[in-house]
Amino acid sequence: MKTIILRTASNYMLPLLLVFSVFILLRGHYLPGGGFVGGLIASIAFVLHAFANGLGNTKNLIRIHPGFLMPVGLGLSFLSGLSPMLGVGKPFMTGIWYPEKIAVIGGLGSALFFDVGVYLVVVGVTLTIIFTISEST
Amino acid sequence: MEVLLAFMIGTLYASGIYMILRRSLVKLIIGIILIGNGANLLIFLLGRIAKGSPPIIPGDSKVFIEAYSDPLPQALILTAIVISFGLQSFAIILVKRAHKVVKTDDLDEMNATDEFS
Amino acid sequence: MLTAILSGFFFSLFLVFAGKFFKGKLAVLSALVPLGLFVYFASFIKRVSEGEIITQQYEWVPSFGVNLNFTLDGLSLLFSLLITGIGFLVFAYTAEYLKGHKYLDRFYGYLGMFMGAMLGLVLSDNLISLFVFWELTSISSFFLIGFNNTSQASRRSAILALAVTGSGGFLFLAGSLLLGGVAGTYSITEMVNLSPEIIGSPFYLWIVILLFGAAFTKSAQFPFHFWLPGAMKAPTPVSTYLHSATMVKAGIYLLLRFTPVLGGEEIWNTTLIIIGGITMFYSAVHTLFRTDLKGVLAYSTISVLGILVFLIGLGTEYALTAAAVYIVVHALYKATLFLVTGIIDHETGTRDVTVLSGLRKVMMPVAIAGFLAAISSAGMPPTIGFVGKDLVYESTLHMGDWSTVLTILAISTNVLVLYAGFVAGIKPFTGRLPERHSKVHMPGFLMWLPPMILALLGLIIGIYPAFIDGPIVKGVVKAVGMAGEEVHLKLWHGFNFILLLSAITLTLGILLYFLLKPSKKREKAIAKFDFIAPKELILKFGSGVWHFSNLWTRVFQNGFLRNYVSTIILFLVVLVGYSLFNGEQEFYIDFSSFSRMTYYEMILMGIMFLSVLFVVGARSRLTAVVAMGVVGYAICLMFVIYSAPDLAMTQFSIDTLTVILFVLVLSSLPKYLSISDYKMRIIDGVLSIGFGLLITLISLEVLSEPVNKDVSNFYADNAYILAKGKNVVNVILVDFRGSDTLIEISVLTVAALGVFSLLKLRLKRDDRELKD
Amino acid sequence: MTLDDYLYYIILPVLSVSILLVFVRFVKGPTISDRVVAVDLLVTSGIGIIAVYSILTHQPTFLDIALILALIGFLGTVAYSFYIQKRKNK
Amino acid sequence: MIEQLLIYPLLLQMALAIILMFAWNNTSTQKFISISGSTLNLALAVYLLMYVWQNGTQTVQAGNWEAPFGITFVADTFSATLVLLTAIAGLAVSSFSSGSVIPPRLKFGYFPIFHFLLLGLNGAFLTGDIFNLYVWFEIIIITSFVLLTIGGEKAQLEGAVKYFTLNILASVIFLTAIAVLYGLTGSLNMADLAAQVAAVENRTLVQVNALLFLVGFGIKAAVFPLYFWLPASYHTPPSAVSSIFGGLLTKVGVYALIRVFTLIFELDNLLENVLLVIAVLTLFSGAIGAIVQNNIRKIFSYLVICHIGYMIAGLGMMTEVAIAGAVFYLIHDIIVKTNLFMVSGVIYKLKANHNIKKLGDIYADFPKMSLLFVIPLFSLVGIPPLSGFWPKLSLIGAGWDTENYVVIGSILFASFVTLFVIVKLWGEVFWKNGEKLPELRNFPYFKTLTSVQKVQMVAPIVFLGLVSLYIGFAAENIQQLASRIAFELLDNQEYIDAVLNSAKK
Amino acid sequence: MKNRFLANILLTFIWVALTGSFAFANVVFGFFLSYFLLFIITRGSGRARYFRLVPKVVSFFFFFSYELIKANIQVAWEVGTPSFHMKPGIVAVPLDVTSDGEITMLANLITLTPGTLSLDVSEDKKVLYVYSMYITNREDFIRGIKNGFEKRIIELYS
Amino acid sequence: MISVIIAVIATLGTLFVLLAAVGILRMPDTYLRMAVTTKAATLGIGLILIAAAIYFYDFSTTTRVLAIILFILLTAPVGAHLIGKASYISGNKLWEGSIMDDLKGKYRKTGKHVSAPKNPEGENEQEEEEI
Numbered sequence A: 001m002k003t004i005i006l007r008t009a010s011n012y013m014l015p016l017l018l019v020f021s022v023f024i025l026l027r028g029h030y031l032p033g034g035g036f037v038g039g040l041i042a043s044i045a046f047v048l049h050a051f052a053n054g055l056g057n058t059k060n061l062i063r064i065h066p067g068f069l070m071p072v073g074l075g076l077s078f079l080s081g082l083s084p085m086l087g088v089g090k091p092f093m094t095g096i097w098y099p100e101k102i103a104v105i106g107g108l109g110s111a112l113f114f115d116v117g118v119y120l121v122v123v124g125v126t127l128t129i130i131f132t133i134s135e136s137t
Numbered sequence B: 001m002e003v004l005l006a007f008m009i010g011t012l013y014a015s016g017i018y019m020i021l022r023r024s025l026v027k028l029i030i031g032i033i034l035i036g037n038g039a040n041l042l043i044f045l046l047g048r049i050a051k052g053s054p055p056i057i058p059g060d061s062k063v064f065i066e067a068y069s070d071p072l073p074q075a076l077i078l079t080a081i082v083i084s085f086g087l088q089s090f091a092i093i094l095v096k097r098a099h100k101v102v103k104t105d106d107l108d109e110m111n112a113t114d115e116f117s
Numbered sequence C: 001m002l003t004a005i006l007s008g009f010f011f012s013l014f015l016v017f018a019g020k021f022f023k024g025k026l027a028v029l030s031a032l033v034p035l036g037l038f039v040y041f042a043s044f045i046k047r048v049s050e051g052e053i054i055t056q057q058y059e060w061v062p063s064f065g066v067n068l069n070f071t072l073d074g075l076s077l078l079f080s081l082l083i084t085g086i087g088f089l090v091f092a093y094t095a096e097y098l099k100g101h102k103y104l105d106r107f108y109g110y111l112g113m114f115m116g117a118m119l120g121l122v123l124s125d126n127l128i129s130l131f132v133f134w135e136l137t138s139i140s141s142f143f144l145i146g147f148n149n150t151s152q153a154s155r156r157s158a159i160l161a162l163a164v165t166g167s168g169g170f171l172f173l174a175g176s177l178l179l180g181g182v183a184g185t186y187s188i189t190e191m192v193n194l195s196p197e198i199i200g201s202p203f204y205l206w207i208v209i210l211l212f213g214a215a216f217t218k219s220a221q222f223p224f225h226f227w228l229p230g231a232m233k234a235p236t237p238v239s240t241y242l243h244s245a246t247m248v249k250a251g252i253y254l255l256l257r258f259t260p261v262l263g264g265e266e267i268w269n270t271t272l273i274i275i276g277g278i279t280m281f282y283s284a285v286h287t288l289f290r291t292d293l294k295g296v297l298a299y300s301t302i303s304v305l306g307i308l309v310f311l312i313g314l315g316t317e318y319a320l321t322a323a324a325v326y327i328v329v330h331a332l333y334k335a336t337l338f339l340v341t342g343i344i345d346h347e348t349g350t351r352d353v354t355v356l357s358g359l360r361k362v363m364m365p366v367a368i369a370g371f372l373a374a375i376s377s378a379g380m381p382p383t384i385g386f387v388g389k390d391l392v393y394e395s396t397l398h399m400g401d402w403s404t405v406l407t408i409l410a411i412s413t414n415v416l417v418l419y420a421g422f423v424a425g426i427k428p429f430t431g432r433l434p435e436r437h438s439k440v441h442m443p444g445f446l447m448w449l450p451p452m453i454l455a456l457l458g459l460i461i462g463i464y465p466a467f468i469d470g471p472i473v474k475g476v477v478k479a480v481g482m483a484g485e486e487v488h489l490k491l492w493h494g495f496n497f498i499l500l501l502s503a504i505t506l507t508l509g510i511l512l513y514f515l516l517k518p519s520k521k522r523e524k525a526i527a528k529f530d531f532i533a534p535k536e537l538i539l540k541f542g543s544g545v546w547h548f549s550n551l552w553t554r555v556f557q558n559g560f561l562r563n564y565v566s567t568i569i570l571f572l573v574v575l576v577g578y579s580l581f582n583g584e585q586e587f588y589i590d591f592s593s594f595s596r597m598t599y600y601e602m603i604l605m606g607i608m609f610l611s612v613l614f615v616v617g618a619r620s621r622l623t624a625v626v627a628m629g630v631v632g633y634a635i636c637l638m639f640v641i642y643s644a645p646d647l648a649m650t651q652f653s654i655d656t657l658t659v660i661l662f663v664l665v666l667s668s669l670p671k672y673l674s675i676s677d678y679k680m681r682i683i684d685g686v687l688s689i690g691f692g693l694l695i696t697l698i699s700l701e702v703l704s705e706p707v708n709k710d711v712s713n714f715y716a717d718n719a720y721i722l723a724k725g726k727n728v729v730n731v732i733l734v735d736f737r738g739s740d741t742l743i744e745i746s747v748l749t750v751a752a753l754g755v756f757s758l759l760k761l762r763l764k765r766d767d768r769e770l771k772d
Numbered sequence D: 001m002t003l004d005d006y007l008y009y010i011i012l013p014v015l016s017v018s019i020l021l022v023f024v025r026f027v028k029g030p031t032i033s034d035r036v037v038a039v040d041l042l043v044t045s046g047i048g049i050i051a052v053y054s055i056l057t058h059q060p061t062f063l064d065i066a067l068i069l070a071l072i073g074f075l076g077t078v079a080y081s082f083y084i085q086k087r088k089n090k
Numbered sequence E: 001m002i003e004q005l006l007i008y009p010l011l012l013q014m015a016l017a018i019i020l021m022f023a024w025n026n027t028s029t030q031k032f033i034s035i036s037g038s039t040l041n042l043a044l045a046v047y048l049l050m051y052v053w054q055n056g057t058q059t060v061q062a063g064n065w066e067a068p069f070g071i072t073f074v075a076d077t078f079s080a081t082l083v084l085l086t087a088i089a090g091l092a093v094s095s096f097s098s099g100s101v102i103p104p105r106l107k108f109g110y111f112p113i114f115h116f117l118l119l120g121l122n123g124a125f126l127t128g129d130i131f132n133l134y135v136w137f138e139i140i141i142i143t144s145f146v147l148l149t150i151g152g153e154k155a156q157l158e159g160a161v162k163y164f165t166l167n168i169l170a171s172v173i174f175l176t177a178i179a180v181l182y183g184l185t186g187s188l189n190m191a192d193l194a195a196q197v198a199a200v201e202n203r204t205l206v207q208v209n210a211l212l213f214l215v216g217f218g219i220k221a222a223v224f225p226l227y228f229w230l231p232a233s234y235h236t237p238p239s240a241v242s243s244i245f246g247g248l249l250t251k252v253g254v255y256a257l258i259r260v261f262t263l264i265f266e267l268d269n270l271l272e273n274v275l276l277v278i279a280v281l282t283l284f285s286g287a288i289g290a291i292v293q294n295n296i297r298k299i300f301s302y303l304v305i306c307h308i309g310y311m312i313a314g315l316g317m318m319t320e321v322a323i324a325g326a327v328f329y330l331i332h333d334i335i336v337k338t339n340l341f342m343v344s345g346v347i348y349k350l351k352a353n354h355n356i357k358k359l360g361d362i363y364a365d366f367p368k369m370s371l372l373f374v375i376p377l378f379s380l381v382g383i384p385p386l387s388g389f390w391p392k393l394s395l396i397g398a399g400w401d402t403e404n405y406v407v408i409g410s411i412l413f414a415s416f417v418t419l420f421v422i423v424k425l426w427g428e429v430f431w432k433n434g435e436k437l438p439e440l441r442n443f444p445y446f447k448t449l450t451s452v453q454k455v456q457m458v459a460p461i462v463f464l465g466l467v468s469l470y471i472g473f474a475a476e477n478i479q480q481l482a483s484r485i486a487f488e489l490l491d492n493q494e495y496i497d498a499v500l501n502s503a504k505k
Numbered sequence F: 001m002k003n004r005f006l007a008n009i010l011l012t013f014i015w016v017a018l019t020g021s022f023a024f025a026n027v028v029f030g031f032f033l034s035y036f037l038l039f040i041i042t043r044g045s046g047r048a049r050y051f052r053l054v055p056k057v058v059s060f061f062f063f064f065s066y067e068l069i070k071a072n073i074q075v076a077w078e079v080g081t082p083s084f085h086m087k088p089g090i091v092a093v094p095l096d097v098t099s100d101g102e103i104t105m106l107a108n109l110i111t112l113t114p115g116t117l118s119l120d121v122s123e124d125k126k127v128l129y130v131y132s133m134y135i136t137n138r139e140d141f142i143r144g145i146k147n148g149f150e151k152r153i154i155e156l157y158s
Numbered sequence G: 001m002i003s004v005i006i007a008v009i010a011t012l013g014t015l016f017v018l019l020a021a022v023g024i025l026r027m028p029d030t031y032l033r034m035a036v037t038t039k040a041a042t043l044g045i046g047l048i049l050i051a052a053a054i055y056f057y058d059f060s061t062t063t064r065v066l067a068i069i070l071f072i073l074l075t076a077p078v079g080a081h082l083i084g085k086a087s088y089i090s091g092n093k094l095w096e097g098s099i100m101d102d103l104k105g106k107y108r109k110t111g112k113h114v115s116a117p118k119n120p121e122g123e124n125e126q127e128e129e130e131i
Ligand code: NA
Pocket: F077, F078, F079, F080, F081, F082, F083, F084, F085
């Protein structure tokens, strides 16, 4: 869909949506949101960009193949689940927390890394699916 | 209210199955989505519903002061929704490919694998 | 004894790897295995005849009460000697008979396996172990019958034989387990002591029926006899060894073995007499209509097996002694006749008795062996056959009211068996040697010596029956629970009624032989009745089963997804509906526990309901998808109203993404047609509504029940304190139940990989054949 | 009459009726574009309802959902119009 | 760290899957990682079973949340055994895949997905949480979808549509059952549920709930009349995939049925009768289905269904002997069915055909290989003393004990038909002179494979053959295992204590 | 370079607004987050000049609100009364604005005003096709737009 | 007092939403429906959101409300434009009372791609991979 209007609007919306997605991701532990919704919003941002600018441009923008985010995110979540076993000898998935509060995100703990992993996987999955489909139609 | 919701869930199950039975590939997927929504809502309903009390601990307290709705079914449904999304995406593509390769939309014509060789 | 049994198996195993060395001249060496075993078992004759029972015990699967306890008593010894002795001769004979055959090693392998299994069968004291070996004999038989596996007839016969004996085997298994359960042990020795309890148990009839099933199929009793003539597709050494001398007698062995446990009851005796009687006469008659030497021998074998069952049914000491002798007699002469037939077949290339004659001129020793065997089968003095036949008449004459009928039956059968023996053992050698057989020459001594030895043995022990009486026959009789005092084997009983009967038998038989030459015409004539023969009936039944299976499978696996779905849903609705309305608790709904309905909820539900209907009724794909979107948004609003913000967000995002997915592929999706007809829609509609209603009712009843909220309360109470989060749903997702989430994202990942491969992996035209 | 009552008995019903009216248009169509417009408006009205509901229940949290609706609902519209246009091109 | 031994197989499979994704295009590295990882997994699984055997039921409370609040992973003897079987089959199929799966598929994530499947299987066996079980089921489903369709050939896709729909339906029913269960008890931990369900007053709803689980798992287990997806699809994917499907997929359903009906629900009269009727009809339908097929893999597919009947019958009779029989059969069946589908794969590579009418000559051309194939074929039939024989002793014995004569009859019937079908197959495929099949230009015939590939394909058949022989000849060991499992299942207190009291220990 | 920095600041501001915390750490985090995201997504294209924007935006906002309310009342009248008085049609409006941003803004503002709708922009970006409910005369309509929104947008962007 | 302000603003907003709803129902063609609804709803929703912002009266809620309004202002017209254009291209007729159509015939068939209005210079349009 070649329209200047959509293209221009989408250029404004992409950073907005991405910021918003990170916002939703980080506050998930305290308010509605989290890795899933955050990841979905981020992917929607890119999908919108792709609708407006063509898939090629969006791919150039992202540079890496989105599929690569899947093992990365999965690995991150997995390692954050594994960390208590390797670190403090607690069972798998035990939450470990940095004792002090951190600005912006509140408590810093393995759960956050876990959620970031979820975010990355969701972005990777959604974009892989949608980009693949777009390329084949 | 539960009665209406239960009725709605029944409607989703019924329409889901009805659509699955329609021989058409696209309807099949729509049926699957409908019935999946029904199952999610069923967990929601049977976990007992409550209005206006999200399971979020308010600002500066450490525990709930007022009533809160059961967070567990919500977490379960969230998991189920996301899983369904994965499956549905795959299903849509499967149908697309199947349609392209088998060259029919009529499920009744897709029975080569059940034929005896 | 375990070593003895295993040696057969080890021998086979050895051949799998070293087979190529045994295809040539070394092949004859394999006969050393049975020979050694024969010597080994022969060494026990003295001890066993003195009443000793040799046992050996090995643990195997004690949990099941299964062990490898072996018992060598008179009965086992007789069989062991037959198995190893005839085995030795057959092994040797085979070396010549199949000389240079490509698969000679395989053949020996099967034979070795069979020998081991058969020894195990007759030596096992444990019923389950016995069953194990029983099945192994069937399997070896299968491989041997199908040895010429490129011939369809061979394959069919092998399968048929295994099907019959195998089905019997399963009956045996069920019977064994029942018997073991009733007796509390699988040890046959112990069962003998428990005989009264077993006979008195309510399961006695079942046990007998099941074991008869096993014995009758294995020993080819009418109407299960038909597999045996088919088994003649196997090379002649196999027919000699398995299908005449040993394996087919396993059923006889079983009946003898269980006579002291289950015998003596009317159902036992009567059934055996009837089945044995029918079998012996029916198949004896059949010999008149055969022209293939092996066919003749097969039917006469069945007939003899019938006689044996018949004798066991008579159950007197006379009868059982007769049975013991008959086993020996038959083994000797029938093996001889088969081996002779094998020689004829091997040298002339035909077994058609109508074209065979005068072969004595080219193979005199073979003719002698054939002749001796024939007269033994005829029961002519001084062969052991004569002794055996006398004992049979002796037994039937003792049967009170029925003695006349039974004796006449026995005489008729013997007349026909005589006929068969003469046809097989004498006919090919007498008369004129046809031109085309003039070049036929003597086989190597490895082939003619074994039948000669067997034939001479029949003669020798006929003259000196004491040779086997004390050492062997008495042992058998004692083993089957008789005193063994009553009967003594003698060749000459003086002039008495029985001698008269023998004379009648011989006269009639010889008359028959001279009057009734084997003829193709007769063979064809009888073929007209095949359609009522048990084999045909069972094959027809089998084909009926096949057609039924085909129908059943096509009806259920009909290829229509909608039928599969309907079946499953119908099953669920009926089952769950039945339970819901017929359970202990009457169906009820407690409306008072529900919350108040508000107008906006009703409107929302109304919109959602209509949208769903709209989806169902939509004419175009896009309309349906848009309406689906509305349903999704309505659900999202519902989540808002019922306090689930996270769900609302997720539902909405995913709904939008699903719409995008649809839209992206919609144009390449099929058209959105209503294909199904009106009637189907009604039926499906009723089923669907039933299903939906069921879910509604279940959920309402569940909602009327109290529920325990401990788990949720724990989450709520500890979400912040222990898990440092305030959005409890998110805390559950990433902490309390983080494992779910980890797998869930794996699911997503795999789905994406799946989409990727479905769309990107296109096998090129050249790769179409690249399959795995 | 408190604010809550006012919202509950006046505002929310009017919004609900609006949604119903829009839904009628959705059902009537007749073109797919009309339906898409209707859905778009349904989503927008949904934002309003959520805002009112968040006042009624004193839960500002619900406004976040409104935010998401505002951001993402648009994409649905983009997708539909994309399809409508593409379908024509076929 | 030894306390967490039981989740090591899960962690390992997950790690493997992730690492394999990073090695996306490098198929030779993937083969190496997959095979060596599977070997390590086997070692872990063996150790786990030994450890559980000696030290009793093990638990891991994931996230360190005591049960019933977190997700508990439990390894009792049953679970540990199944994990071991999965490891055995997994290693075999990993190697077999390396040898047989064509490069295009390997380049599209075959191995990562395969390990996700193994992950799912292990997880389903080890979890002690009913919703977590659902999630594991989902990963099993999605991986099986992908493995089923990878390559996207016509038959694959047609089969996949049915497979997909019916399995999704099963998931929905399972989820419905979970909803009802949660609605009645408020709990998800299976050990906790044992007590919670017993405390529910409305027994009708409990029964309804149990029936929903029965139908949901019944579809997965492929019992009559819910099995339709199986014959429609199992013969369509690459043989390596069929192997893991045939060996393990339906068994997860059986596992779940056994677990749920021994731990959470008690069998009442209705349930027992339903199970037995299902078992009988499954034995019957599967058996006669196999009679009429000509495609090797279809024959095996129907036999998969048929033999599920044995296990359901064992469950339905619900005595210790019967359950032991069912478990023994399960153990045997996983090994043998995996092996048989691999055998079908080798046969396919030899002749490029699956139709028994067209195949032939294999005994003449490949005698040693044929003898090797005899092991799984005859083990399946249960030719004594091979592995399939022993569990029938328990099942038939239990049948006599509980006076279920129809069940005995069905078991015998199914055994007979299996014998007949396998013997027929032997005659057709191995003995007969086959048709002259056209030489396909690009087909990866066995003879064209590298010797490494040949070993990768044949070695697992030898390996599983040896395992089968072990099960048959060392039946005592297996029976002791099965008996202990049956004992633990019927007397579930140890399981419950291990889960609920482990925090206090 | 400058544009990017400005965009960065703007996003940082939005971040702060979203999170609702002016805490130093939050601002810094927002800045780096925005920086990172911009790094990911920008491709050197020119962006608007943000600084001069603010005051013009304010005045523009009031102008727009006035237009919005005025048109809304007009439409309310149309919708609320039983008969239709509109004379709708599509008009090709020649454009003086040139940049994508200006065109988009103009088109959006037109659309946001009740009764009108921007349908498309020609390929050469010289014509805007506007749908309107009330067209008495093509030239008047075009003049209305050029003197209203377009003029102000040009001011805004200059 | 605050309540009254909130009530008034909310009422206004609601009326605009109602207006849009009636409009979409009543207007005779797609373009008119769009022309009527986009803005009415935007204004209405904006007002309701402002009411909410006043009600909660805290910084984060207010900023969030402003963000929502901003997003709506950005997306609503673009959405309308897209549907309108798509609708026109797909052949959706103008209402019979329409007085002019400058777009008529501007969309040409190029076989594959027809969406762009004809431009007089006939520049080569660059084909982009679109989704
Ligand atoms: Na008007």
